Amino acid sequence: MNVVERRDIRFPFPELLEWMESPMFGFRPFGQIVRVEDYVADGRYVLRAELPGIDPDKDVEVMVDGGTLHIRAEKTRKAAEPHRSEFAYGSLSRTVTLPATARTDDVKAVYTGGVLEVSVGLAEEESAGRRITVEH
Secondary structure, three states: OEOOOOOOOOOOOOOHHHHHOOOOOOOOOHHHEOOEEEEEEOOEEEEEEEOOOOOOOOOEEEEEEOOEEEEEEEEOOOOOOOOOOOOOOEEEEEEEEOOOOEEEEEEEEEEEOOEEEEEEEEOOOOOOOOOOOOOO
16 A cells, blocks of 8 residues: 655645645534545555445535545434434535546546545556756
């Protein structure tokens, strides 16, 4: 398993959106964050999001746009109101910057056991470059 490196020239501060959504430092209430983990395996970027108690057919939307992955979900209360609830209800969302080599035409999403797993194919690593001899 590799650590994902997010270096991208599309936006000068690629982690800014993720920082703004952080429950510790951001502008989002603590209960409304979608917790995620990500890694690279078998040539694919994989992001796993905790979304328990959601109907994936009607309550989840996954979009890729401009080098970012957007996950939106809606979690509604059941008919019986609980005495106490620490569960998050309402609109949940998360935006994650994709690696620079992400192939946005190769995206798959699977929901199993309360976890949404989105995988994005990665292109071959860009070459480090080569020195060009200047003729004179």
